[in-house]
Amino acid sequence: MKLKGAFFDFAGCEGDQLQVANLEEDLLELLDLLEVVSFREIMKEHSDEYDIAFVEGSCTRFEDEERLRQIRHNAKLVVALGSCATIGGINSLRNYKSLDEVKDTVYGDRADMISTYEARPIDAVIRVDAYVHGCPIDKAEFLHVVKSLVLGKKPEIPNYPVCVECKKNENICAFERGEFCVGPVTRAGCNSCCINEGTICWGCRGLVDNPNEDAHKEVLETYGLTVDEAINKFRLYFGWQRGGE
Amino acid sequence: MKIIKKEGFSTFVNALIENEPKIEGVKSKGDKFVFDTLTSADELQLDYDVTILPPKKYFFPQWEPLYTYKLSHTITAERVITADPFILIGVHPYDIAALLQMDEVFKETKSDPYYRKKREASTIIGVNIKKPSEWCFAGSMGCATVDEGYDLMLTDLGTEYAVEVGSKKGENLLGKYADNLSDPQDDQVQKVETEKYKITQMCPQNLDFPQKFIPDLLEKNYENIEFWEEHAATCYSCGSCVMVCPTCYCYDVYDTLDLTLDRGQKMRTWDGCLLEDFAKVATGENFRSATMSRYRHRYYKKGKYLFDRFGFVSCVGCGRCSSHCLPDIANPAAVFNDLYYETQKAGIPAGPTPAPAVTPSPEADIDFVPKLATIIKKTPMTEKETLFEITLDDRTDLGHTPGQFVQVTVFGVGEAPISVTSSPTKKGSFELCIRKVGNVTYAMHRLNVGDKIGIRGPFGNGFNVEALKGKDILFVAGGLGVVPLRSLINYVLDKRGEFGNVTILYGCKEPCEILFADEIEQWKTYTHTQHYLTVDKCPEDVCWEGNIGVITTLVPNVDFTPQTVCALVVGPPVMYRFVVESLHEMGVPDSHILVSLERRMKCAVGKCGHCQINNLYVCKDGPVFNFEDIKDAPEAI
Numbered sequence: 001m002k003l004k005g006a007f008f009d010f011a012g013c014e015g016d017q018l019q020v021a022n023l024e025e026d027l028l029e030l031l032d033l034l035e036v037v038s039f040r041e042i043m044k045e046h047s048d049e050y051d052i053a054f055v056e057g058s059c060t061r062f063e064d065e066e067r068l069r070q071i072r073h074n075a076k077l078v079v080a081l082g083s084c085a086t087i088g089g090i091n092s093l094r095n096y097k098s099l100d101e102v103k104d105t106v107y108g109d110r111a112d113m114i115s116t117y118e119a120r121p122i123d124a125v126i127r128v129d130a131y132v133h134g135c136p137i138d139k140a141e142f143l144h145v146v147k148s149l150v151l152g153k154k155p156e157i158p159n160y161p162v163c164v165e166c167k168k169n170e171n172i173c174a175f176e177r178g179e180f181c182v183g184p185v186t187r188a189g190c191n192s193c194c195i196n197e198g199t200i201c202w203g204c205r206g207l208v209d210n211p212n213e214d215a216h217k218e219v220l221e222t223y224g225l226t227v228d229e230a231i232n233k234f235r236l237y238f239g240w241q242r243g244g245e
Numbered sequence: 246m247k248i249i250k251k252e253g254f255s256t257f258v259n260a261l262i263e264n265e266p267k268i269e270g271v272k273s274k275g276d277k278f279v280f281d282t283l284t285s286a287d288e289l290q291l292d293y294d295v296t297i298l299p300p301k302k303y304f305f306p307q308w309e310p311l312y313t314y315k316l317s318h319t320i321t322a323e324r325v326i327t328a329d330p331f332i333l334i335g336v337h338p339y340d341i342a343a344l345l346q347m348d349e350v351f352k353e354t355k356s357d358p359y360y361r362k363k364r365e366a367s368t369i370i371g372v373n374i375k376k377p378s379e380w381c382f383a384g385s386m387g388c389a390t391v392d393e394g395y396d397l398m399l400t401d402l403g404t405e406y407a408v409e410v411g412s413k414k415g416e417n418l419l420g421k422y423a424d425n426l427s428d429p430q431d432d433q434v435q436k437v438e439t440e441k442y443k444i445t446q447m448c449p450q451n452l453d454f455p456q457k458f459i460p461d462l463l464e465k466n467y468e469n470i471e472f473w474e475e476h477a478a479t480c481y482s483c484g485s486c487v488m489v490c491p492t493c494y495c496y497d498v499y500d501t502l503d504l505t506l507d508r509g510q511k512m513r514t515w516d517g518c519l520l521e522d523f524a525k526v527a528t529g530e531n532f533r534s535a536t537m538s539r540y541r542h543r544y545y546k547k548g549k550y551l552f553d554r555f556g557f558v559s560c561v562g563c564g565r566c567s568s569h570c571l572p573d574i575a576n577p578a579a580v581f582n583d584l585y586y587e588t589q590k591a592g593i594p595a596g597p598t599p600a601p602a603v604t605p606s607p608e609a610d611i612d613f614v615p616k617l618a619t620i621i622k623k624t625p626m627t628e629k630e631t632l633f634e635i636t637l638d639d640r641t642d643l644g645h646t647p648g649q650f651v652q653v654t655v656f657g658v659g660e661a662p663i664s665v666t667s668s669p670t671k672k673g674s675f676e677l678c679i680r681k682v683g684n685v686t687y688a689m690h691r692l693n694v695g696d697k698i699g700i701r702g703p704f705g706n707g708f709n710v711e712a713l714k715g716k717d718i719l720f721v722a723g724g725l726g727v728v729p730l731r732s733l734i735n736y737v738l739d740k741r742g743e744f745g746n747v748t749i750l751y752g753c754k755e756p757c758e759i760l761f762a763d764e765i766e767q768w769k770t771y772t773h774t775q776h777y778l779t780v781d782k783c784p785e786d787v788c789w790e791g792n793i794g795v796i797t798t799l800v801p802n803v804d805f806t807p808q809t810v811c812a813l814v815v816g817p818p819v820m821y822r823f824v825v826e827s828l829h830e831m832g833v834p835d836s837h838i839l840v841s842l843e844r845r846m847k848c849a850v851g852k853c854g855h856c857q858i859n860n861l862y863v864c865k866d867g868p869v870f871n872f873e874d875i876k877d878a879p880e881a882i
Contacts, residue, residue: 029504147502152691153658153684156499160484160520167488167569168307168515170298172275175571184481184571210521212536215479219571 003150006038006050007081008071010057010064011091011119015136016082017041017056023139030143033150052077052149054132058084058091058119065125072126077149080121080128081142083135087206088240090135091119095239120240130155135204135237138190158188159209162201166192174200175223182233184219185211203237213242246429246437247408253425254399254406258286260422261332269303270334271296280333291335292401294378295563299340299491300333301347304363311359311498311511311613316656320697322614325510328362332418334370339381339561341371341395342388343491349555350494354865355611355850359513368414371395374444380564382450382578388561389445400437407437450564450578454585457597459558462584463549465593467879470537472587476580477540479572484517486566486575487543492559493517495854498613498847502657509657511613518542518854526845527661527683530818532858532880542857544580550860556600611850615654615699621674623694626760629680630725631690632666636674637700643675647733648707648841648869652849653677653685654699655692661685662846662864665703666728668735678728678760704849705868708733708813708839716811717745719803721824723752723796723816727760729841729868730815735764738771748803749776752796752816756780756789777803796820800827807832815841821882825872838872842881 007017021042023030037047053075059068072078083089094102095118103111122128130149132142148155158164162183166173169192174181183192183201187208194201207213213234220230234242249257262268262283270283271290278293280300314322344364351360373390374383383389391398396415400407407429410416419426429437466472487493497516502509516523519539524532533539551559560577567576574580588595622634637643643651645665654660661683667676681687692698710733718737722730737744749768753759759778768776777799778791792799796816812833814824821840828838844856844863856863858880861870875881 026504033504033506143504147504147506151502151506151657152688156684159522160517161481163481163483163485164488164517164520167298167485170274170279170302172277172297173569173571176277177275184483184485208521210482212479212481215481215572218479223571 002033002035003052004037004047004050005034005052005054005146006036006047006075007040007054008038008056008067009040010055010068010085010122011060012057012082012084012089014041014056016085016132016134017054019136019139020054020142023143026139026143030146034146048074050075052079054079054081055085055122056081058088059122059125060091060119061116063115068122068126077129078122078126079130079132079145079149080123081132082137083133083204083206083237085122086131086133087237088119088121088124089204090236092237092239093235094119096235124240131157133157133187133205134190138193141189160188161208161211162186162188162190162192162195162205164188165190166195166201169196171195175219180220180223180225180233182216182238185213185216203234207238207241246434247410247419247423247426248402248405248429248433249408249423249426250405253423255286255289257419257423258283258289258334261418262286264422265330265332267329267331268334269331280335283334289334291372291399292375293335294376295337295381295565295568297565298489299343299563299565300336301340301343301491303331303333303367304344304347304360305351305494305496305515308512308514309359311513313508313510314656316507316509320617320656322699324612324614326359326362328366330366330368332368332370334372336369336371336395337374337383337563338371338391339383339386339388339563340491341369341391342561343563344369345391345394346492346555346557346559346561347494349557350551351852353554353851354606355608357852358610368418369395369397370415371398373398373400373441375401377444377448378564378568379449380567380576381448381562382452382564383562384445384448385450385452385578386456386558386560386562389448390441400440402433402436402440407433409437448562450562450567450576452578452585453582454595455597456558458585458595459548459581460552460598461595462581462588463545464598465588465595466584467541467545469587472584473541474537476574476583477537479574480519480536480540481572482519482521482536482539484519485569485571487517487519488515489565489569491561491563491565492547494852495523496847497853498660500657500659506657516853516855518546518857524845524855526843527686532818532844538880540574544577545859546854546857547577548581550857552598553601553860554603556603611848611852612701615652615660615701618698618700620692620694620696620698623692626678627758630678630760631681633677633679633689634674635677635698635700638697642672643700643703645669645675645703645732646707647710647736648729649703649705650729650868651677651700651702652704652846653689654701655685655688656697656699658688659685660699660701660847662704662849664729664732664841664868666731668732668739670736670739678725678731680725702849705864706866706870708869710736713737713811714743715745717805717809718747719805719810719812720747720749720751721796721800721812721814721816722750723820723824724754724758725760726815726817726820726841727751730813731761731764733813734768738768738774741771741774745773746805747771747774748805749774750779750796750799750803751776752779752781752799754781756783756787775803795823797823797827800824800831808834810837812838813840814838818843818882825882835876836871836873840870840872840875840882841868842870842875843868
């Protein structure tokens with residue numbers, strides 16, 4: 001029987017769901033595998049009966065937790081979709097400032113009306129069965145995860161750095177172009193797409209399980225970054241994973 | 246040797262581009278160089294220093310399909326080998342030397358047709374180095390020039406190239422497309438020799454000692470943990486060094502499935518022994534978990550293990566690893582020099598190691614396409630293990646020896662190595678006892694009688710049953726270790742008269758994990774056969790008559806003659822050291838202890854590198870080893 005899938009969004013830009021909506025020629029075949037029962041971005045119907053919940057966005061409020069728990073309760077499998085959900089994403093940048101300062105900056109004299117706390121990935125609140133990393137997610141990897149789950153497989157996601165894919169793609173190393181990149185500590189699986197296009201790796205897929213961060217800070221400094229600049233490289237996406245350091 | 250004006254050579258290349266199917270050559274990419282498809286001779290950059298990736302990518306591509314399969318009502322699988330003819334222009338001698346090494350590697354044990362057919366389809370036009378890269382030490386490795394491995398070889402003489410012909414193929418190519426060739430003057434011949442000599446002397450990096458010392462230096466520094474830890478301290482485990490290496494050949498094998506789920510491809514892709522999970526198995530054990538041990542392994546594989554196997558140090562001095570290592574710890578010349586000085590300082594003599602006698606044993610081609618097989622019986626054994634009885638669809642016998650394993654494919658999911666648990670005396674079908682731990686084994690448990698799987702193998706060295714005949718045998722099985730041992734236990738019991746006294750020790754964590762309980766009852770009925778069971782712990786509400794304690798507690802209490810018994814030990818990785826220790830205490834000599842080891846495996850023929858322990862491959866040198874042969878391999882147990 002076809003599995004039922006539902007999409008949910010928390011604090012995020014909904015760009016990952018947009019990637020799914022943009023699957024174009026793969027969409028019909030995807031719908032043969034998965035009956036979509038809820039997807040606010042593309043349909044008005046909604047059902048609470050689903051097997052797989054795809055959750056985009058970070059958890060940023062106490063109120064989010066209850067909703068996440070309800071999703072976890074309803075779903076057999078929960079998939080975190082995109083950096084905000086998988087690793088806290090750029091939302092976690094705000095965790096480096098005091099909450100009052102953050103609220104004042106964004107909401108000014110209405111800050112008191114806003115309920116919020118440190119941004120976090122959804123697995124800080126509920127159990128997550130699979131991750132589709134990236135900002136935004138890679139369409140092919142999303143399909144890989146769906147196919148795996150339909151087949152009862154645990155999706156295989158690399159635990160090696162982006163450098164592996166970058167070398168296979170025969171790119172000129174960003175450092176050799178005089179730029180700075182966090183590819184050596186970032187989880188691969190994106191096929192080094194950003195470096196292939198001539199830019200750098202910002203780290204949107206999060207750190208590998210055991211990154212050698214000290215080595216990377218040393219390297220960044222050797223190549224001419226100040227300590228602060230090097231730390232900023234790590235803060236953009238790795239804030240939650242590094243515990244706000 | 247022929248001489249061709251540079252303009253003449255451009256005309257030659259353009260004629261190739263126009264008339265031959267595929268011409269690849271060295272082109273610019275930013276301020277770097279790559280091998281890529283040529284559309285005009287103007288793109289060629291023959292005075293390049295080094296390319297980002299070596300030409301290896303044409304013969305052993307980054308990603309490569311091995312076979313395709315269809316999963317409609319019948320399963321079909323078809324091997325895919327792409328090997329279209331092509332001409333490669335501008336290969337430096339060190340890269341040619343690397344290809345010659347890869348030729349040896351890819352034909353050992355089982356010849357790899359994916360690699361070989363691409364090599365056969367290629368024409369290599371080499372060029373001598375004009376300016377080496379700042380990391381190049383090819384001179385020290387004896388690979389700055391080569392005498393073979395090319396069809397044509399160019400040397401830049403200013404306004405013309407000297408062209409050395411290395412093969413009939415090269416000669417024909419010249420004959421067909423090159424006009425205005427002339428014979429060399431004496432001074433031109435002399436100049437080519439001078440140029441070549443200059444190249445061997447002009448590499449910016451050098452070994453400060455003879456290259457032949459490398460295996461010996463490594464031999465003497467394996468336990469120099471401080472040295473390796475210090476050098477590996479800033480290693481990212483990013484694998485850049487091995488990805489760009491012209492002589493690295495580790496690979497991973499994986500499935501890609503169409504979205505329709507009824508068609509798929511088996512793919513292989515470059516993998517690297519530097520990567521954290523390279524030697525990690527489904528149960529979670531990582532046999533090379535420390536960064537230092539992976540870093541060290543790379544140097545040993547290049548400088549010692551492949552030397553022991555093939556007689557060459559598997560580094561050609563191209564310097565790509567050095568140039569791509571951000572923390573600058575991957576420069577083999579620097580590391581080997583450090584090792585040399587440190588060894589000298591410690592007063593340890595180092596010298597050349599005589600090259601080993603290499604006996605090439607090219608067998609049949611490796612076949613990644615599995616044979617179709619059918620599950621004919623499925624018997625749940627415990628919560629986690631199920632016994633599958635399987636027949637090959639071509640109605641042949643598996644033809645295994647006890648202790649061998651097969652590669653089991655669940656189509657669309659993947660492939661995993663599984664020990665055969667039935668005895669070869671069982672004809673017509675074979676049995677696999679499978680614990681659900683990873684994707685393939687879970688998928689296997691979801692299959693039913695009548696479902697199809699794929700089987701490759703049997704692989705590896707099993708137990709030498711002939712050598713065991715007439716001997717007393719002590720089986721020591723821990724947990725799942727009983728699965729491969731059962732193949733031999735049943736063989737011995739089926740031919741009871743041909744063996745001496747048999748003692749079987751079998752331990753599990755808890756009584757509920759005991760496998761083959763019915764058969765164990767039957768063991769009692771055989772003469773001169775004793776068995777003892779033990780569990781680590783027993784819940785209060787479970788009735789248990791056997792021993793309680795780890796398996797080593799059984800060893801001193803059983804009756805066997807230590808000097809003559811053959812002890813066959815199989816269990817979880819943690820068990821071996823303790824069992825071997827207690828066997829030693831009883832007086833059992835090393836050579837009378839056989840063990841079977843488990844590692845991650847992809848190819849099963851000693852290529853992909855995942856199962857390697859020091860210089861041994863578990864898949865082809867094992868999984869059954871005589872303890873005598875592995876006691877000096879620190880990574881074994």
